[in-house]
Amino acid sequence: MPEITVNLEAVAHNLRIMRGLEREKGFILLPVVKMIAAFPPVLELLEACGYAASGLADIDEAEEGAGRHALISLWPLGRAEDVARRFFRSPVSSLESLRALESAARALGLRRSALLMLDLGDGREGVQPAELPELLDQIARERLTHIELNGLGVTLGCLHGMPPHEENMAQLGEAAFRMADRLGRPLAVVSLGGSVCLEWLIRRPGSPRLPAGCVLELRAGDPLFLGHDMYRDCPFPQGDFRGDESERIAGCFRCQGG
Numbered sequence: 001m002p003e004i005t006v007n008l009e010a011v012a013h014n015l016r017i018m019r020g021l022e023r024e025k026g027f028i029l030l031p032v033v034k035m036i037a038a039f040p041p042v043l044e045l046l047e048a049c050g051y052a053a054s055g056l057a058d059i060d061e062a063e064e065g066a067g068r069h070a071l072i073s074l075w076p077l078g079r080a081e082d083v084a085r086r087f088f089r090s091p092v093s094s095l096e097s098l099r100a101l102e103s104a105a106r107a108l109g110l111r112r113s114a115l116l117m118l119d120l121g122d123g124r125e126g127v128q129p130a131e132l133p134e135l136l137d138q139i140a141r142e143r144l145t146h147i148e149l150n151g152l153g154v155t156l157g158c159l160h161g162m163p164p165h166e167e168n169m170a171q172l173g174e175a176a177f178r179m180a181d182r183l184g185r186p187l188a189v190v191s192l193g194g195s196v197c198l199e200w201l202i203r204r205p206g207s208p209r210l211p212a213g214c215v216l217e218l219r220a221g222d223p224l225f226l227g228h229d230m231y232r233d234c235p236f237p238q239g240d241f242r243g244d245e246s247e248r249i250a251g252c253f254r255c256q257g258g
Helices: 008-025 040-048 077-086 095-108 129-140 166-183 196-203
Strands: 003-007 028-031 054-056 069-071 087-092 112-117 147-155 189-193 215-220 252-256
Touching (some): 008 028, 008 040, 069 077, 087 095, 087 147, 095 112, 095 129, 095 147, 129 166, 166 189, 196 215
Parallel strands (some): 069 087, 112 147
Antiparallel strands (some): 003 252
């Protein structure tokens, strides 16, 4: 039977490093727990370290009604009710998905938030930058009462391996200003997905430039659970992250799956 060994001491060490980087480089972390299938002892550790929310890619891994997770992957329209019920925030990339989420949240009597996903070259998900103004105009005319579209998201280094660079980060910043202007309200968050983005945030703090009051978020799990830059196959450029590629398992939890 497959087995994953999780060294909670090492995870706590890596969380402390991330806390320091957040303060120094000006971003916040959304820990992504998909690689450990939302293993409860890890969620308890995250909460104890000040991370009440975490990111999941699988709808069915979230407890119904818990509302502690953000969904980080696009979802089938037919599962809008499950998404609204289980996640406090989810991604959308079309008017249809936003309407489906609004309808589901209204029927459940829940208030949720959403990120509008933008494709900046990786091709995994999101609206194309050239199509963004028209979609924002359409969204601005919608009467949303139970979904707050308050952020912009992008995923990099995933499907086609596109990393962050000067051009696409400038595009992201411009899109954030455009979205705030078209919707007539401030954005709460711009969310960068993929551990590939941590290297960028370390080397270029303050980029991308964002509207006032908008928080830059990093959705990542590798720095916490692997302690290694898997995209570049090297250590991260700052912080003594632990990988613990040894036989020592003291203080560890094990989880097994079929």
